[in-house]
Amino acid sequence: MKEVQTAEDYIAAHSAWRDGLVMLVSLLRDTELDESIKWGTPHYTLDGKIVVGIAAFKHHFALWFHQGAFLKDPEGLLYNAQEGKTKGLRQIRFTDPDQIDSGVLQAYIEEAISNERAGKSIDVAEPGKYAMPPILDQALSGNAALKKAFYALTPGRQKEYAEYISSAKRIATRESRLEKILPMIRNGLGLNDKYRE
Numbered sequence: 802m803k804e805v806q807t808a809e810d811y812i813a814a815h816s817a818w819r820d821g822l823v824m825l826v827s828l829l830r831d832t833e834l835d836e837s838i839k840w841g842t843p844h845y846t847l848d849g850k851i852v853v854g855i856a857a858f859k860h861h862f863a864l865w866f867h868q869g870a871f872l873k874d875p876e877g878l879l880y881n882a883q884e885g886k887t888k889g890l891r892q893i894r895f896t897d898p899d900q901i902d903s904g905v906l907q908a909y910i911e912e913a914i915s916n917e918r919a920g921k922s923i924d925v926a927e928p929g930k931y932a933m934p935p936i937l938d939q940a941l942s943g944n945a946a947l948k949k950a951f952y953a954l955t956p957g958r959q960k961e962y963a964e965y966i967s968s969a970k971r972i973a974t975r976e977s978r979l980e981k982i983l984p985m986i987r988n989g990l991g992l993n994d995k996y997r998e
Contacts, residue, residue, distance in 0.1 A: 808836060808843040808855075815857035821898035825855045825864055828903055832910055847917045853910060856892075864906065865892035866913050871921045873912065876905055889923035931960040934967045936975050940983065950986050958991035965992055 805811045812822045826843060830836065834845035834852055844854040851867040866872060869879055869891025879891040893909070895901060941948040951959060962982055969975040982992065 805838055805841045807838065811838070811841070811843055811855075811857075815862070818857045818862040821862050821895055821901060822855060822857060824898055824901050824903075825862075825906075828901075828906060829853065829855070829910070832914065834910075834914070847914060850917055852913050852917050861894045861896050863892040863894045864909075865890060866909070868913065868916055868921055868923060870923055871916045872909060874909075878905075878909070931963040932967065933963055934975070936979055937963060937966050940979060947983065947986060950989060953989065954986070954991060958994075961992040962986065 805814060808822075808826045812819055812826065815822060826836075829843075829845045832845070834847055837844050837846060839851070839854075842854055842856050844851050846852060853864060853866050856863050856865060866879075868889045870889045872879060872891065874891075878893045880894055881887050881891055893906070941951055951962070954962075965982065966975055966978055969978055985992065
């Protein structure tokens, strides 16, 4: 896939949702927010802080709010993609451009901008802070190339692997998970890369 440098590049790369993405980009460009591309997706910022973005997935496309947990949600549209994990991020999902109600979305966007101005923010742990499971630490210590590959990953990807191993209750499960992830680490892949667009 071509590197995404503009919202138009992103839309072209997700042609199944073209009409809906065009509508969302147009709506966001009518705000005071600045458009940029971060992590390969269009983001909209206020004074350098992310307020809202758009994303396309296999079964839906979405407008997501960085501090969406503070939104009032009178229409009941906000969705937490990872209940119990995601603290502030909320999204409004669409499976058809006809679901986009510009007036309703504009109200959510304006509230998100007001919240950003007011400094409303959920503190989240730094992505690189995690407890290294002994079994993973031992595997890395015994293999210099593997250790180098692991620490070349982003802090967030390192944490995903550590938590994946740590969350297994049984030793046998931790061992099988370790065997599964070692080739991924060697290849510079994150645990959840296949789900990222």
